[in-house]
Amino acid sequence: THYVDVWVGKPEPQRQTVIVDTGSSVTAFPCAGCKDCGESYHTDGYFMSDSSDTYEVTDCTKSKKCNIGGMCHSLNQYDHKVCSVRMSYAEGSSWSAVEATDYVYAGGLHDGALVRVEDGNEGGGDAEDHIGDRPNDAYAFEFKLAFGCQYSITGLFKTQLADGIMGMLDSPKAFWKQMYTAGAIDEKRFSLCYSRQPTASREGTEAGAMTLGGTDTRLHKSQMVYAANKSSSGSFVVTIKAIYLRSNGGESALPDSDHQVAQNI
Template identity: 30%
Template sequence: MALPSISSIGATVSILIYFSLPYSITAGENSLHQSPAARSRRPMVFPLFLSQPNSSSRSISIPHRKLHKSDSKSLPHSSMRLYDDLLINGYYTTRLWIGTPPQMFALIVDSGSTVTYVPCSDCEQCGKHQDPKFQPELSSTYQPVKCNMDCNCDDDKEQRVYEREYAEHSSSKGVLGEDLISFGNESQLTPQRAVFGCETVETGDLYSQRADGIIGLGQGDLSLVDQLVDKGLISNSFGLCYGGMDVGGGLMILGGFDYPSDMIFTDSDPDRSI
């Protein structure tokens, strides 16, 4: 009698992981404290299912992100505060400044997306968000990303375009531009030129949400993290510290940092990025 393969067994095995979410971040400090409400809260149970291995060649050609100890001291990093929370807003945001002079935006932190985008001043279908739309005509350092034979272009064949659709059927599309991006006063990084999306159409939740847009941390040519890594500005990693579902806030770090020897890491899967 033949034994079942490991892959077929793995597809049906579930693992239960308990999250008690008892911690919150103290503003201005790098310490965590336990709230009274959290101590009485019952743990949450999430089933995790093993998926079949992905045979895509893309996972072979693009290396996983992994932080080496030496990287944390040899390169700078960007430390950025997180805002909002999952219970009320359904997401965490951070702040980016684009252009010269800088225009501020509140962007949803998304580790599964690769494009960072904000509403453009000439957007034909954009919702009302918490900050004004990006005005490229007011930035002295803005440049459109020109077309070439290997990319998607606008109707005039002059500027590159992007389009993304998400699981909940919301979508974003627009043109690609390049400008100076600033990461805030707590960042060791100086403002850097990077490619981002300037939205012309939003649908679904992207249209109705309060946040301005998305910062994509996934792996891909348009990823803000990958652009900084390719320029040798940061190490190939990022960190997220969430304040808790009912607490909100937190911290995001782009690049390396001093971490304890017993810290546990997970790889970023390029096949799960969009």
């Protein structure tokens, strides 16, 4: 499972690692007060919402509106109605959360937050002044995200290495779509370039790249091939016409010899 760093809150952002999930739309991670939520398994402690000056629980008392889904109702610890969100996944895991908003940025330095300096510059300038491929640029692409502040989780969400999940469906609720709506990226695009490493570490394992707002052709070994998305519900679905397995392995679909023929299965 591939995950990325997101840094949440101000004045000093807190790291949360989140699984990149193109099959769901909501970003969520455990917050302070989450009961038995796998802190000993995860890369980071719970998000300490009280330490962020910009953290807000969504107040749906008047609007009855929830940005990432869920129901608007009363919970004992809040003096206003909140959006309660619950998500379940095919492998049996689930979580419950309240909807909240805070400033986030993705990437950056794995072992330390990029913070606002006293003269008002944020990590080196505005987003348009950066191409975004340097870790120190990440803070310039911050935006206010609506996410799930989890108070209960079950299944693999407890024992996985990553703290939470990043929903990347084609949905207004998804991380990348919220980033676009907030003006942090100019195009409604993102790309994933995965590699596989033999082990994963709590200290972080580089295993690919996520590009928000486009594609990074420097990572390509061949030209991109396009396919029509067959889904109208926000999922990413393509029609598979054939599958080939290459005899005796290798990295290319083209055979190097008579013993490496691609077999149509």
